[in-house]
Amino acid sequence: MxxxxxxxxxxxxxxxxxxxxxxxxxxxxxxxxxxxxxxxxxxxxxxxxxxxxxxxxxxxxxxxxxxxxxxxxxxxxxxxxxxxxxSPRYEWRGVMLDVARHYMPVADVLRFIDLAAFHKLNVLHLHLTDDQGWRVEVPGWPRLTTVGSWRTSTMLGSRRHALFDGRPHGGYYTADDLREIVAFAAARHVTVVPEVDMPGHMQAAIAAYPSLGNGFEGPVRTSWGISSHVLNMTPATLDFCRAVLDHLCDIFPSPLIGIGGDECPVEEWGGDTTVQPRFTAQMALFLATRGRRVFGWDEILAGGAPPDAVIAAWRGPFPTAAAVAAGHQVVACPDISTYLDYRQSDDPLEPTPVGTLLTLADVYAFTPGVDSDLVLGGQANIWTEHMESARRVDYMAYPRLCAFAEAVWGPATFEDFTTRLDPHLTRLDALGVNYRPLTGPRPWDARPDAPGNPRTLPDRLTELAEMTADLRR
Missing domain, CATH: 3.30.379.10 (Chitobiase/beta-hexosaminidase domain 2-like)
Structure with a gap:
């Protein structure tokens, strides 16, 4: 802020x-x-x-x-x-950092936290695993890092173009690394909420241990998008999930532990949509034995989320209201307002333009859209498919994250914000932040080798309505 x-x-x-x-x-x-x-x-x-x-x-x-x-x-x-x-408007003023799609070294994570705290953000949602990489060591499961943390190649740009760089990519955090991140954040009044996405977005773990899956034997995913390979529900696999969550509880003092639950295909379960709610309930029961609560994406509302689960509402504005109606605490993070991987303008020099247009003014206009004590606040999400370095994260995050930080601290006006932004950019210069200039991208910001896939807002709203049909019934 x-x-x-x-x-x-x-x-x-x-x-x-x-x-x-x-x-x-x-x-x-x-x-x-x-x-x-x-x-x-x-x-x-x-x-x-x-x-x-x-x-x-x-x-x-x-x-x-x-x-x-x-x-x-x-x-x-x-x-x-x-x-x-x-004083702040909301209790939860968060930012999610995806370190699964592109690993970020510890020093860069610490710098990211320091910048967030400088803007009075107080939650770091750390997305640690996905189909394209597993980033946390777990005692007794060494192949998660020797195999699951590395992929042989990385997709360049939107998946519609099917371009790859042909270079291995990977990395992971030791327990000591994560404890350092937690301590560094705590000194700046930032709570780190870890997320290990389950039971979907698990191809990296299944590549390491095929017994966790449903017959798939293959590599860590190299392309973007959603893998159809999900966890099976055998007792041994459920024990694996509990071991992972137990390890997270040992490292992270956060009262919430993220289990994802989003975008989980059901084909390998014979189309049974009741499997995931049962799985989520079992994980919630286990976390309760450690004095923790489930933090999950809004898909876990389908079929009934555990009563004390906290929902990250991302599929447009509707799921925030749906979570409140179901009696859940909720963090609003609608993609059309808070996804900082979305393109910043229609300028052809914008690097890998994906998603709907999300300008500085659009981010500043963020609101949860629901007036309820159950709304904890808001969160900006930084998915890193197209951000291979801290420098690229800087470009996509700032100054839009400045606008978001002020929106959740609030209230003020965008006109007032813009009068204060120019001098604030000199502070970002002093801190070495590679922010996007207000005048637009520079020639060297472009990524012609990684073409995007721009979307229109009307098309996205139609898609979101279809995606959330299960919550509207």
């Missing part, structure tokens, strides 16, 4: 950073709220909790000159005097 005046009245021009800086807790404030007073005599920061102090400190950092954000920079720095009274 970019700092903006909230009940602010400027009383002077500058304050030098060598003045006094007092921090204190004030239980009368909202837990994540703060009051930042800056006067010629010093700075006073009151927070409703330690998170409030942290968010007030981020605002103070953003009020300083951009040069203050550079490593090795030396003050003193001047900041405007005044008072800011602020």
């Amino acid at each position: 970019i700092p903006r005046p909230v009940s602010v009245s400027l009383s002077g021009d500058v304050l030098l950073s060598d003045g006094s800086f007092d921090q204190r807790l004030d239980p009368s404030l909202p837990p994540s709220g703060y009051i930042l007073d800056i006067s010629p005599s010093g700075i006073d920061l009151a927070g409703g909790s330690s998170s409030g102090i942290f968010y007030g400190t981020q605002t103070l950092r953003q009020l300083m000159p951009a040069a203050a954000l550079r490593s090795g920079a030396a003050g003193p720095w001047e900041v405007p005097c005044g008072r800011i009274v602020d």
Whole structure:
């Protein structure tokens, strides 16, 4: 979130950073709220909790000159005097990072978290596994990483073009890697919610251990899209799933553990649509023994989700309302508002343009669309099929993630946001962020080797209505 005046009245021009800086807790404030007073005599920061102090400190950092954000920079720095009274609109201000389609080294994940926290986002949903790669070691299951974490080639661009780069790609996180990520995030008041997608999106695991599947013996998937190869429901496979979730519970203190549940074909189950709800219920029962709850995509609503499951509502705006109607807590992340892999303009230089057009203004206009205490907040999703590096993630995420962070902190207006965005981009420059320029893509941003597949919004809305027909009955 970019700092903006909230009940602010400027009383002077500058304050030098060598003045006094007092921090204190004030239980009368909202837990994540703060009051930042800056006067010629010093700075006073009151927070409703330690998170409030942290968010007030981020605002103070953003009020300083951009040069203050550079490593090795030396003050003193001047900041405007005044008072800011602020607190977030939503409890869940999240961003999902897909490290399954393209592995991201630990250092890049830490940098991603630091940037998210700088914008006052407080949840990292870490998508750790998919058909194209398994990214977490699990004790007793070594082939998940020796086999499942590597693919022989990667698809270039949209799958309609059937182009491949012919280069192996892979990587995985050790338990110590993940503990480092969790600790780094916690120091910045970010909760890491892990996700191991099951029972679909499991081809990488089945490639490593064919006994988990339904007769498939083959490689980790190299193309994008949805694999038809899903888990079987034998006792041994269910024990495998419990072992994976048990390991996640040992590493991640998050009260929610993601099990995905999305886009799960039923052909290998003889078309039986009741298999998945039964599977989800069993995993929920196991997680309850560890004091945790299921976090799943909105497909798990079909057939009845476990009562305490939290839903990530992604298939357009309707599933958020469906989850609330079913009595579930929900995180709104409709693809037509929050999928940052979607193209940013119609400029032919946009790299691998896929999905519907999602401009800065479109993202800023995000709203869950439902007024209910069951709506925890919102989440932007970064799927990395077409983002092979942290630099490419930067380009697709920023400054749209700035807009999203403000939408879930809110409220303000897009016009007000745009007046503050230009100076904020100088902060992103200082932090080394490869954001997309407001003037449009540069020639070197293009990816002619990885062509896309642009979609129109009317076509996508029609498709989403068909996809969610099971929730509309």
